[in-house]
Amino acid sequence: MYGKKDCRRSIYIISVLANLTAPVSGHGYIAGPPARRAGPVTSSVCGPLVAADILRDNTSHVEGLPELAARDPSYNSSACDLWLCRGIQLEPEFTNTTHSNNGTNGTNGAGYGGDVQHYKSGEAVRVQIHLTIPHSGTANVSIVDTATNTVVPGGGLLAYWERGYANEKDYYGMRLPLNQTDFEITMPELGGRCERQGECVLQWWWFAKAARQTYESCVDFVMLPAWVNVDSIIA
Ligand SMILES: [Cu+2]
Numbered sequence: 001m002y003g004k005k006d007c008r009r010s011i012y013i014i015s016v017l018a019n020l021t022a023p024v025s026g027h028g029y030i031a032g033p034p035a036r037r038a039g040p041v042t043s044s045v046c047g048p049l050v051a052a053d054i055l056r057d058n059t060s061h062v063e064g065l066p067e068l069a070a071r072d073p074s075y076n077s078s079a080c081d082l083w084l085c086r087g088i089q090l091e092p093e094f095t096n097t098t099h100s101n102n103g104t105n106g107t108n109g110a111g112y113g114g115d116v117q118h119y120k121s122g123e124a125v126r127v128q129i130h131l132t133i134p135h136s137g138t139a140n141v142s143i144v145d146t147a148t149n150t151v152v153p154g155g156g157l158l159a160y161w162e163r164g165y166a167n168e169k170d171y172y173g174m175r176l177p178l179n180q181t182d183f184e185i186t187m188p189e190l191g192g193r194c195e196r197q198g199e200c201v202l203q204w205w206w207f208a209k210a211a212r213q214t215y216e217s218c219v220d221f222v223m224l225p226a227w228v229n230v231d232s233i234i235a
Helices: 004-018 040-046 048-056 065-070 168-172 230-234
Strands: 028-032 117-119 124-131 137-145 159-165 182-186 200-208 213-223
Touching: 028 200, 028 213, 040 048, 048 065, 124 200
Parallel strands: 117 213
Antiparallel strands: 028 124, 124 182, 137 159, 137 200, 200 213
């Protein structure tokens, strides 16, 4: 088990600070724009063990998942890459709805697409991270091609912390820089890529060095060509 001792100490401290009686687990996820959530598609390709683990703790690290997947004959390793969005798939249940967009940037895709955001090159996007347990490490936000789990050219390191991300002393001392959990990125020019739903994700990736744990959270989006008038689509 990776960094188990370290996690327990953190859990103890946070329990004392917040006077929580229920067990606390997890570490973090993207709170806005809306991140991928596990649903029936995830369960069918990653297997119910992995899906249940993600549903139980939406903030947990990736490292425990391969172990669960190995025990589950329904885990499909070619369709479920646990190292991309923790295996969480594009879920039509959440993305094909017509309810109004609940992203943090009010102009993005309002009125269509459910959990899929619509961006244009040059657009500023506010990203908010919910951190539940700190572990100092490195983090970045990048645009990843879901077919290959590789960074899309021009889409790497839209936000980047080489070290000191989610540092324990800063976190518990209430000194964590605000821009680690609430910041803006600028959507780059992707040369026609990421215009299809599910093709790309905006992934927040955090690796805690001492705990040796990886956290991933993904936002579904499509890039709109510059000539598209968003207002006319919404109307
Ligand atoms: Cu931990």
